[in-house]
Structures are given as C-alpha cells and as structure tokens.
Amino acid sequence: MSQPSPQAPRPATLGGLLSALTAALLAACSTPMPPPPVAAPTAPTAPRPAAPVATAPAPAPAAAIPLPPGAQLSSAASAQDYRKDGARHIYAQNSHRIYKGKMPPLLQGVGVMQMDIDSRGQIVSMSWLRPPSHAGARAEIERTARAAAPYPVPQRLGRVTYTDTWLWDQSGQFQLDTLTEGQRDR
Structure with missing residues (x-):
C-alpha cells in the first residue's frame, strides 16, 4: 500500500471552495474606492455681454374659417363623444318632434344612419348601415338629418363620422x- 506523498495536493471539498469564494467577495467589498481626481482650479472668467437677440415679428394669426350662421362648436375628442353633441343638436332642431317618454313596442322604423361631418359642420355624405324597412320613415329621417345642418363643428377632430340609431314612431315623432x-314592453 502506498501512502500519499506529503507534497501531493489534497482534493478540494465543496465547503472549502465556498469558504474561499466568500472570503474573496468580502475582501473585494472592503477595499476602499480610490478618490476621484481633483480638478485643477481655474481662473474665474469675466461674464460675456449677451449678444443681442433678434426677435421675429409674431406670426399673423391663421385666418379663421368663418362658421356658418347658427353653427355651434363641439369639443368632442372622439366620434363616440361627438354622438352626444350631434344627437343634442338634432333634438334642439326638432324639439316639437321628439317622442316624450318610452317609445311604443312597435315602431314604424328603426334605422342606423352614418353621416360624415366636415370641419364646418356640413354633411359631406350620408349612408345607411341599416335602413328602416318603411320607405316613408327612411325618406323623413334623411330629410330631418339634412335640415338639421350645420351640425356642431368638430373642432378637435376636424372631420367626424356621426353614427346614430333612429327610432321612428308612426306619429312622425x-x-x-x-x-x-x-x-x-306593451
């Protein structure tokens, strides 16, 4: 049997490796950082006189687009917000034709109309997503929508597509x- 020679390295153990690693980390953390380099003092400089600043004349305000007579402004930030402004406008123009209370269970017509409104509140185009089945209701809704122009000017949107569902009673309200x-219900 041979004995290990006194100069042969001993196998490393996991505990020994962890101890050596921990000691190395602690030694690295305790070493102070070198001080930052000191800048050489500089002589104070005399303030320079400010160069004259040329000011351009204020730009002339953009020519405001004249609003049509009776036009109102809408500050809606989306087409969904504009729906309320458009509906209130139609109600204001047709207050005598608005059905008061809950609508009856059977209506003469239900239609979904879409109108493109320009930056002056005018109708650019009108189309039906779902026309009412009664031809008389369809024609009367189109006439009522056109007669309500100009619509509130969509000042934040520029243009807007206003979509609403018309619930039309046989009384014309x-x-x-x-x-x-x-x-x-009944």
Missing part, C-alpha cells in the same frame, strides 16, 4: 338611441 328614454 322620433328618438335617437344616444338620448332615448327606452321602449315599452
């Missing part, structure tokens, strides 16, 4: 879905 009071 109506409500818009945006401001409806609902519909009776």
Whole structure:
C-alpha cells in the first residue's frame, strides 16, 4: 500500500471552495474606492455681454374659417363623444318632434344612419348601415338629418363620422338611441 506523498495536493471539498469564494467577495467589498481626481482650479472668467437677440415679428394669426350662421362648436375628442353633441343638436332642431317618454313596442322604423361631418359642420355624405324597412320613415329621417345642418363643428377632430340609431314612431315623432328614454314592453 502506498501512502500519499506529503507534497501531493489534497482534493478540494465543496465547503472549502465556498469558504474561499466568500472570503474573496468580502475582501473585494472592503477595499476602499480610490478618490476621484481633483480638478485643477481655474481662473474665474469675466461674464460675456449677451449678444443681442433678434426677435421675429409674431406670426399673423391663421385666418379663421368663418362658421356658418347658427353653427355651434363641439369639443368632442372622439366620434363616440361627438354622438352626444350631434344627437343634442338634432333634438334642439326638432324639439316639437321628439317622442316624450318610452317609445311604443312597435315602431314604424328603426334605422342606423352614418353621416360624415366636415370641419364646418356640413354633411359631406350620408349612408345607411341599416335602413328602416318603411320607405316613408327612411325618406323623413334623411330629410330631418339634412335640415338639421350645420351640425356642431368638430373642432378637435376636424372631420367626424356621426353614427346614430333612429327610432321612428308612426306619429312622425322620433328618438335617437344616444338620448332615448327606452321602449315599452306593451
């Protein structure tokens, strides 16, 4: 049997490795950082006189687009917000034709109309997403929508697509879905 020679390295143990690693980390943390380099003092400089600043004349205000007579402004930030402004406008123009209370269970027509409104509140185009089945209701809704122009000017949007559902009663009175009071069951 041979004995290990006194100069042969001993196998490293996990505990020994962890101890050596911990000691190295602690030694690295305790070493102070070298001080930052000191800048050489500089002689104070005399303040320079400020160069004259040329000021340009204020730009002339952009020519405001004249609003059509009776036009109102809408500060809506989205088409969804504009729906309320558009519906209130139609109601204000047709106050005598707005059905008061809940609508009856059977309506003469229900239609979904889409109108493109320009930056002056004028209708650019009108289309039906779902026309009412009664031809008389369809024609009367189109006439009522056109007669309500100009619509509130969508000043933040520039242009807007206003979509609303028209609930038309056989009496010729109506409500818009945006401001409806609902519909009776019977």
